[in-house]
Amino acid sequence: MLKVRHYSVIISILIALVLQIIPLPIQVDIYRPDWVLIVLSYWTMALPHRVNVGVAFMTGIAMDILLGTALGIHSIALSLSVYTLTANYQRLRNYSVWQQAIIIGVISALYHVVLFWVQHLLTGIPFQLSYLWPVVSSMLLWPWIFWLLRKARRQFSIN
């Protein structure tokens, strides 16, 4: 039990990384929620002294390697999103789950806009509105992940 307690944050992030790269049919792929961002957001709000910008940066590097993008692109986007959450965690904790879902939507939009912006500087791709579908799916996913991770956190009394 001691082991699970110590490594649960890392294990949940690894699971999120796998879900982020799992092959999906191309029609469904554009709706893939931001698993990594959601899991990081939960831990940032729950344990801001343990999970904050540093963990986000490392996770971003891992995502860059897995997705084959230039190193640093996902780490910029994740660091900025997690910073916004960490700076306001005391306020966000008091919101209801549905209000938090809207905040997650805003954060996810920020994440995707930063991703697009950096890649636009590097390759000059045009913007399409379909890049923002994950914002909607992440919002819908948030209550379930919140409930699941909170249960895990209380079960293993992680703090």
Add this chain to the structure above:
Amino acid sequence: MDTIFTRGPSLNIRLILALVMSVALIIADTRFDMFQSSRVYMNSLMSPLQYLANLPSVLLNVSAQRLTSHEDLVDENQRLTNQVLLMSERMQRFDVLQAENDQLRALLDTPSKPGMRKKVSELMAVETSPFSQQIVLNKGALDDVYLSQSVLDDRGIVGQVSEVGTTNSRVILITDVTHAVPVRSVRNNIRFIASGTGSLDELLLEHVPHSVDVEVGDMLVTSGLGHVFPEGYPVAQVSKVTRDESRPFAIVVAKPVARLDRLRYLLLLWPEGTDDPQEIDAVTEDEASVEDAN
């Protein structure tokens, strides 16, 4: 638990550190290519996660194979037998043509074109975000895969190897926005550059003057210029030509012939001369390695 007073450097400093490091990494990676060699190790480090992510589809495939009905297998067998028959008929003609071509080339004093070594590999992961279109194959440095090697499917060019890992490698598709392939039209040998647009079924021919003879339906094959792709493999078919005189160039759109959205087995090519005559690789259960006899 003390969460009001943060420990270590303050949050703002951490953010600034993370941003500065990220920007430094991006610049080092894109402008100076400093991670070309270390990417192999990083990819190998992360490959367990990729295998894990690939597990559900592997399991589905295995169970689908177990549960295939007898009739389906008979049907498939029938179809494949027919295909082999047709193919071997074409092969007979091909051998004669090849010999004839070699003789003609000998008459003209030009070197005859050597064959290629090929190997079948399987798709491991697809990463087609709008920003970058890449796939991961299950062959790597251990199988002699090298950087910017050509990758094909059963219809045409798919892309080129952009990163090599120990047991897997990353392939950038021809439709990636940062990729372009030199092609020529089969009908009249006019040369073009076909660059990716970021959508899987579109290539754009760049800088085509209005007067150039290009029509919808023209087949484009690799021209061999640029020394990345071998000559003569099909790439795309022209699907739309817009000649708007108010623009400096005609807009020519082509559709890739390779089925980039449903890749499964892919072919890696080794140009002859870079390797010694290879043994025919053992045919294992789910992968067949093919050696070209030419």
